[in-house]
């Protein structure tokens with residue numbers, strides 16, 4: 093079997109194409125909803141929001157799937173794949189999030 097050797101230029105060209113494919117794939121995944129929503133440190137989070145999050149043990153992913161922000165009485169949804177809001181001053185929260193003040197929406 094004949095072994096084909098690549099020149100340095102061919103290696104660099106192939107590496108550039110691979111890099112563009114990898115780097116281009118990440119934003120494309122997010123744009124089509126494939127990325128996971130992260131509301132752990134959203135833009136505009138105030139010091140009071142952070143204090144409240146800590147006091148109420150907020151987590152971005154509920155440990156119990158039946159008790160999550162999107163079914164909580166204090167939650168208001170935003171656009172799809174965006175952080176919603178909580179009336180208890182936690183700032184933008186994840187629909188899949190949870191805190192110790194969870195109350196099921198009636």
Ligand code: SF4
Pocket residue numbers: 150160161162164165166167177178179180182185189190191192193194195
């Ligand atoms: S009270 Fe807690 S569980 Fe309910 S929406 Fe706010 S952060 Fe989520």
